[in-house]
Amino acid sequence: MSKRIRKAVFPVAGLGTRFLPATKAVPKEMLTVVDRPVVQHVVDEAREAGIEHFVFVTGRGKGTIEDHFDMAYELEDTLRRRNKSKEYEALMSDLPAAGATSFTRQQAPLGLGHAIWCAREIIGDEPFAVLLPDMITLPAKGKTQRCLAEVVAAYEKHGGNIIAVEEVKPEETHQYGIVACGKDYGSTFEITGMVEKPPQGTAPSNFIISGRYVLEPEIFALLERHEKGAGGEIQLTDAMIHLAKTSPFHAVRFDGRTYDTGSKLGFLAANVAFGLARPDVADGLRAELKKLLD
Ligand code: G1P
Numbered sequence: 108m109s110k111r112i113r114k115a116v117f118p119v120a121g122l123g124t125r126f127l128p129a130t131k132a133v134p135k136e137m138l139t140v141v142d143r144p145v146v147q148h149v150v151d152e153a154r155e156a157g158i159e160h161f162v163f164v165t166g167r168g169k170g171t172i173e174d175h176f177d178m179a180y181e182l183e184d185t186l187r188r189r190n191k192s193k194e195y196e197a198l199m200s201d202l203p204a205a206g207a208t209s210f211t212r213q214q215a216p217l218g219l220g221h222a223i224w225c226a227r228e229i230i231g232d233e234p235f236a237v238l239l240p241d242m243i244t245l246p247a248k249g250k251t252q253r254c255l256a257e258v259v260a261a262y263e264k265h266g267g268n269i270i271a272v273e274e275v276k277p278e279e280t281h282q283y284g285i286v287a288c289g290k291d292y293g294s295t296f297e298i299t300g301m302v303e304k305p306p307q308g309t310a311p312s313n314f315i316i317s318g319r320y321v322l323e324p325e326i327f328a329l330l331e332r333h334e335k336g337a338g339g340e341i342q343l344t345d346a347m348i349h350l351a352k353t354s355p356f357h358a359v360r361f362d363g364r365t366y367d368t369g370s371k372l373g374f375l376a377a378n379v380a381f382g383l384a385r386p387d388v389a390d391g392l393r394a395e396l397k398k399l400l401d
Contacts, residue, residue, distance in 0.1 A: 109266045112259050112321055114229070115158040115236035118222035119146060120166035120213040125369050134169045135369060136240050140377045141385055145368050146172055147201065148243045148381070156255035158236060162209045162229045164222045176208050217333075218340025224330035232324050234262070237343075241369035242318035245380055247362040254319045254361045261295050262321045267355035268347070270298065271319035273365055281307045284316035284344040286358055298356040303337040303344035314358065316344065317365050326350055 123130030129138060136146035143151075150161060165172060179198070186195040209229045213222045223237060236255060244254040252260075254271050261269045272286055285305055289297035300311055320343075329346040336342035347356065366380065367373035382392040 109263055110234055111157070112234055112236050112262060113158065114160040114162060114233070115153045115238055115255075116162045116164060116223055116226045116230065117146065117149060117153075117238055117240050118164045118213070118219060119169060119172055119240050120164055120216065120222055121241070121369075122216060123369070126371070126374070132168075134172055136169075137171050137175065138368070138374070140243065140368065140374075140381045141388065144175060145243060146240050147175070149238050149240045150176070150203075152244060152253040152255050153236065153238055155253060156236070156259045158255075160207055160209065161203055162211070162226045164213050164225045165210055166213050166216070173210050176203055178202065218335075218338075218342055220330050220336075220341040220343040220346050221333070223343055224327060224333075224341070227327040227330075230324060230327070234321055234323050237320040237322060239318035241367055242365050243368055243377055243381075244319075244361065244365045245363050245384060247364075250363065252363075254317070254359075254363065254365065257294075257359050257361055258319050258321055261357060261359045265295065265355065265357045267357065268323055268326075268350065269295075269321040270347075270356065270358050271317045271361050271365075272314040272358040273317040273361055274313050275315050277310070277313055278307070280310035280313060280315065281305060284342075285310045285312060286314050286316060286356075287311035288314065288358070292357075294362070295357050295359050298351065298358050301344050301348050301351065301356075303342045314360075317361065319359075319361075322347070323350065323354055325354065 119136045123135030126135050137144045140148055163172060183195060183198060211225050213225045238255060246252055258269050258271050281304055284301060284303045286298045287300035289299035326346050329349045333341055334345060336345040366377035368377050383389050
């Protein structure tokens with residue numbers, strides 16, 4: 108029987124160079140989509156998928172992320188005294204339980220694989236989830252599950268390692284990790300190969316690794332080798348390629364949508380999509396968009 112996925116790693120040390128100058132003094136993960144920081148959306152998704160312990164791999168200048176997931180005593184006290192109970196309750200329901208967060212630092216920007224390796228002591232010897240915080244997801248129309256819940260469900264079915272994938276245009280594949288497809292089970296399929304950022308025209312499929320994973324703890328010993336891959340960085344995909352020699356990998360085709368908030372267009376689209384999904388602002392936003400487009 109597969110083990111329960113209790114812990115998730117959020118690599119939040121990235122410099123956000125695609126989004127300067129906004130990210131000069133503010134971590135990119137703290138930019139807001141509607142009224143929640145990007146990283147809060149990702150933590151919401153992890154909570155919905157049953158995650159109980161949230162491991163943040165941070166870096167210098169990322170202190171506000173830690174503050175965001177702590178109590179803000181003066182603020183909360185003021186809200187209570189002013190009878191702003193709705194705002195107070197909302198903050199309280201977002202607050203992770205005491206002891207449910209861990210923060211460690213990636214001391215140098217050596218790549219995603221290195222960031223995940225930095226969480227090894229906190230994860231220990233159990234399968235765990237990884238959520239790339241640039242990527243935020245919305246369920247498909249008529250559904251309620253965001254991406255990680257589907258990944259965890261696929262883990263309960265197949266065991267081993269699971270990666271969320273999404274189909275992109277062939278001319279975009281060189282920007283991502285790509286999987287090769289084996290036996291198809293409908294919403295999931297067997298992964299027979301992976302490659303990180305293949306040169307244009309060489310990708311084995313149009314399915315990108317879209318930023319949600321369940322991995323076995325054996326990945327840490329492979330990341331420990333610190334082998335450099337695409338872009339001179341220690342790549343998570345390369346360690347997964349090694350792990351796939353001894354352990355099964357399956358993909359989940361997420362049928363909702365993933366927004367890359369690390370890109371300008373993805374960030375703007377995310378604000379529109381998440382706004383339209385929010386009952387308190389949807390009608391007003393739709394009217395504004397209509398005016399702009401007319
Ligand atoms: C990382 C992963 C890549 C994945 C991508 C999704 O790349 O290495 O496999 O497809 O995230 O955004 P990065 O965006 O950090 O270059």
